[in-house]
Amino acid sequence: MKTTHEIDILKQLFENLSERDKHQFLSQITSSQSAIQKVIQPREVKACPHCQSVHFVKNGKRNGRQNFLCRDCNKAFVEQTGTILFGMKKDIAVLEKYVHCMIEKYSLRKCAEICDINLATAFAWRHKILDALQKMMEQVELDGVVQADETFTTISYKRHHKNFNLPRPPHKRGTVATKRGLSKQQVCVPVGVNLNGLSIAKIANLGRPNVTDLQKVLGGKIAQNSVFVTDSLRSYQKLSFDMGLNHILIPRNKYKNGVFNIQTVNNYHKRLKDLIFGTFKGVATKYLNNYLVYHNFVNFAKDTKKNKEVVLFDFIRNTFCQSRTFEISKRPALPI
Structure with missing residues (x-):
């Protein structure tokens, strides 16, 4: 009863405001609610990442994550299986913040500082995201x-x-080629x-x-x-x-x-x-x-930074890309 009485008082106070004050009050309430927490919705699983079958069922939860079981290949998987998010120890909100840093073209050290992650993790995340982005460029x-x-x-x-023999004497980066x-x-x-x-x-x-x-x-x-x-x-x-x-x-x-x-x-x-x-x-x-x-x-792409953040974050969550941290540094020196 007390709560209802207080709500009635608030309604009366609101009605006594001018139209300008009403709009200002409502806009402040809306912005305050959106700033409380931004919830990232789980990705919708549409097919088995192993065989692309649509015949799968839920198979309990582990560590708060929904498990699935494919009826065709009989393999288990989770929402992140097959994407660069699989095996990630950090909360997905940290990755979203990291995507923002990439759109802003921050250095790896600044990305690591803002997202509170290790520098090596920042390096691995950058190239995992770019590996996934290669799939977009292929289209x-x-x-x-x-x-x-x-x-x-x-x-x-x-x-x-480490374990690499330079085919030429080392020099400072940016040095021009010795041959004309x-x-x-x-x-x-x-x-x-x-x-x-x-x-x-x-x-x-x-x-x-x-x-x-x-x-x-x-x-x-x-x-x-x-x-x-x-x-x-x-x-x-x-x-x-x-x-x-x-x-x-x-x-x-x-x-x-x-x-x-x-x-x-x-x-x-x-x-x-x-x-x-x-x-x-x-x-x-x-x-x-x-x-x-x-x-x-x-x-180069024509769009706003905000839209690019949304597109990139959604793309890496929904794109199958097997990119493993330990393999990134082992890539050939000349990718030809």
Whole structure:
């Protein structure tokens, strides 16, 4: 009865407020409630991660997590099985905070400090998330006006300290190649972009690329009837012919051909170098493909930071990606 009486008093006080004060009061209440706790809903399990069967049942709980049992392959699994979250000891809210740090392009030390995790854990989480993000980039198809060009960076053996023999004398990162021009000391990264913020990039080879090298990255990734704009490299002419594209060639020592140019892909190259050498102070070549998808999603894609956080967090929770911590550092020095 006392509670009901107090509610009636509050209602009367509310009715005596002006319309402006009512709106202000309600907005403060709403913001206060949302700030109390943000609940992350469990992921909906739609299929067995082992055999993709939809015939599975609940099989009790362990440590507060729902277990499932597949009726077809007879294997047990949980919500996180098959994703990068499997085996994670931290609460999923910590991972959500870490995704925010990645969108903000914070350093590993700053990410570790904000999320209260070990530096090695921060490193492993970054590459697990980027491994999953590779799956998203595999689904990208460029259409419309597509610009393509390659960029180069010297081979980096950063963080190769144990049980690894450098094929050359060590030097400070950022040092230019000892050979002039394009040589096997430089990693070639073909890049394709369109005007809608979609992009494709991947390590193809060392030195100058040929048609086969370009095909590895751009083959099957450009929709037919697209306008393919490139520089005068002959390999692009053969590639565009094989893919049935409308090819616009920018002549040597020119920056445009009519209304067409390759300024968007050149801007992509600049922002990529700023990310790798400015923000992250250089990255090892064996991790470069991951930083390419990092750049594609965080830097180049057209969307707000908040939306990117939501998309990335939801994607890594629902994407099957077997990425194990102990395997990350064992990747080959040259991922070609």
